[in-house]
Amino acid sequence: MSDTTVQETKTGEFNASIDEACARAPVGLLAELTHRCPLQCPYCSNPVDLERVNTELSTEDWKSVMRQAGELGILQIHLSGGEPTARRDLEEIVEEAAKAGLYTNLITAGVLLKRERLEKLRDLGLDHVQLSIQDVKPENADRIAAYKGGAAKKHEVAKWVKELDMPLTINAPLHRQNIDSLPDIIDYAVKVGAGRLEVAHIQYYAWALKNRASLMPTREAFMKTAEIVNAAKERLKGILVIDFVVPDYYAKYPKPCMGGWGRGIINVTPSGKVLPCHAAESLPHLQFDNVRDRPLADIWLNGQAFQMYRGTDWMKEPCKSCPRKEIDFGGCRCQAMALTGDAANTDPACSLSPMHEEWAKVAHAESHTETPEFIYRRMGSAASAE
Amino acid sequence: MSEPNTPKRLIVTSETVLKLPRHIKLRHDAGRGRWILLAPERVFEPDETSVEVLKLCDGERSVGAISAILAEQYQAPVDVITADVIEMLQDLTDKGALKS
Numbered sequence: 001m002s003d004t005t006v007q008e009t010k011t012g013e014f015n016a017s018i019d020e021a022c023a024r025a026p027v028g029l030l031a032e033l034t035h036r037c038p039l040q041c042p043y044c045s046n047p048v049d050l051e052r053v054n055t056e057l058s059t060e061d062w063k064s065v066m067r068q069a070g071e072l073g074i075l076q077i078h079l080s081g082g083e084p085t086a087r088r089d090l091e092e093i094v095e096e097a098a099k100a101g102l103y104t105n106l107i108t109a110g111v112l113l114k115r116e117r118l119e120k121l122r123d124l125g126l127d128h129v130q131l132s133i134q135d136v137k138p139e140n141a142d143r144i145a146a147y148k149g150g151a152a153k154k155h156e157v158a159k160w161v162k163e164l165d166m167p168l169t170i171n172a173p174l175h176r177q178n179i180d181s182l183p184d185i186i187d188y189a190v191k192v193g194a195g196r197l198e199v200a201h202i203q204y205y206a207w208a209l210k211n212r213a214s215l216m217p218t219r220e221a222f223m224k225t226a227e228i229v230n231a232a233k234e235r236l237k238g239i240l241v242i243d244f245v246v247p248d249y250y251a252k253y254p255k256p257c258m259g260g261w262g263r264g265i266i267n268v269t270p271s272g273k274v275l276p277c278h279a280a281e282s283l284p285h286l287q288f289d290n291v292r293d294r295p296l297a298d299i300w301l302n303g304q305a306f307q308m309y310r311g312t313d314w315m316k317e318p319c320k321s322c323p324r325k326e327i328d329f330g331g332c333r334c335q336a337m338a339l340t341g342d343a344a345n346t347d348p349a350c351s352l353s354p355m356h357e358e359w360a361k362v363a364h365a366e367s368h369t370e371t372p373e374f375i376y377r378r379m380g381s382a383a384s385a386e
Numbered sequence: 387m388s389e390p391n392t393p394k395r396l397i398v399t400s401e402t403v404l405k406l407p408r409h410i411k412l413r414h415d416a417g418r419g420r421w422i423l424l425a426p427e428r429v430f431e432p433d434e435t436s437v438e439v440l441k442l443c444d445g446e447r448s449v450g451a452i453s454a455i456l457a458e459q460y461q462a463p464v465d466v467i468t469a470d471v472i473e474m475l476q477d478l479t480d481k482g483a484l485k486s
Contacts, residue, residue, distance in 0.1 A: 127411075
């Protein structure tokens with residue numbers, strides 16, 4: 001008998017060789033159903049230019065995306081936003097996704113949900129709920145989200161998820177203004193019966209980049225969170241799975257962004273644009289196809305935006321000759337663009353980038369100054385704050 | 387609803403009876419020619435033997451009974467198989483992919 005082994009892959013990561021993976025379908029599809037959201041979190045991962053409701057895909061468009069995703073061999077669908085429950089046709093989309101054999105994950109802030117609706121979604125085939133929290137201290141949570149009563153409502157939603165016997169992930173974005181709550185956040189996840197907790201240090205794109213000086217923790221504070229998480233993982237083995245996302249400003253090597261460009265993840269925006277990552281629109285030289293015009297599989301395999309940085313041929317030094325090039329894929333193209341002006345440069349998160357030292361200094365300086373007021377995420381607020 | 391009781395880690399022994407929770411899906415991934423276990427934000431890729439074990443985790447058979455089936459099938463010593471199976475199942479249970 002062979003040994004029993006089970007290989008574990010987090011969505012977006014890969015163990016196969018590049019050629020193999022590129023010839024394949026993505027494992028996950030991030031469906032940003034809408035950019036509407038009642039919350040205004042200043043680190044939102046949506047682009048600063050939010051898409052408006054009148055540009056959103058129709059119910060039939062989304063159902064077609066779900067069917068195409070299933071046929072293409074995509075395994076998991078992440079129904080996100082904005083706030084996905086702001087779409088009144090979420091039920092129909094979930095139903096179609098489940099019919100297409102997709103593993104359905106609802107990424108929600110929870111505040112618009114009613115228990116009956118959640119139960120209906122479950123009965124239509126929703127597999128998993130990921131609920132975000134801003135803090136365990138209600139007043140601070142509501143301040144960060146600019147939404148009164150949000151924390152209390154979320155707590156209610158967490159209870160419903162468990163009462164309905166659905167699996168729950170708590171997602172806690174971590175930053176300078178809630179970092180001290182980490183031990184309580186971990187306890188909270190256990191208390192509400194979550195099976196999984198995502199402790200995600202903010203990634204600095206879009207809104208978070210605008211608010212970086214309000215959000216960046218000190219290196220010492222970050223190191224402490226790593227210790228807390230490692231101890232909790234050991235203590236809570238078999239009780240709570242904890243995934244920890246580190247802030248790459250304090251990393252030695254860049255993160256393998258999206259598990260490699262055009263490799264594991266595909267993203268569809270509210271208006272139907274198909275992106276290799278949710279921040280890819282910050283690369284002005286890319287052309288994004290739309291699901292209204294072209295089949296999903298064709299976009300994935302041949303679209304200009306996907307081909308641009310797929311594999312390793314596009315790389316320059318120091319990536320080109322780097323033994324880690326198939327581990328981290330040169331990091332994040334959007335970060336390279338934003339901070340070096342060329343998306344094909346090494347991500348400055350990498351210690352081999354000539355920009356690295358300078359960028360680490362920025363994190364140090366900003367994390368030690370007084371925090372500026374948040375620029376909250378809402379239509380037009382970024383422009384008026386310029 | 388009252389808060390759930392303090393949860394405890396499930397320790398897998400040969401008496402343990404396991405099954406896949408509803409949200410964990412053992413599926414054949416035809417496009418990639420493999421079996422997979424779909425979980426929240428995870429894809430597990432069990433090898434051939436592990437797939438057989440997982441298919442036998444039906445909420446009725448004990449780990450010991452499953453190991454006995456495999457031992458016969460592979461003509462291997464049952465204690466060796468049992469240790470191997472427990473290790474695999476404990477790992478997946480810790481990751482939330484199996485429950486009692």
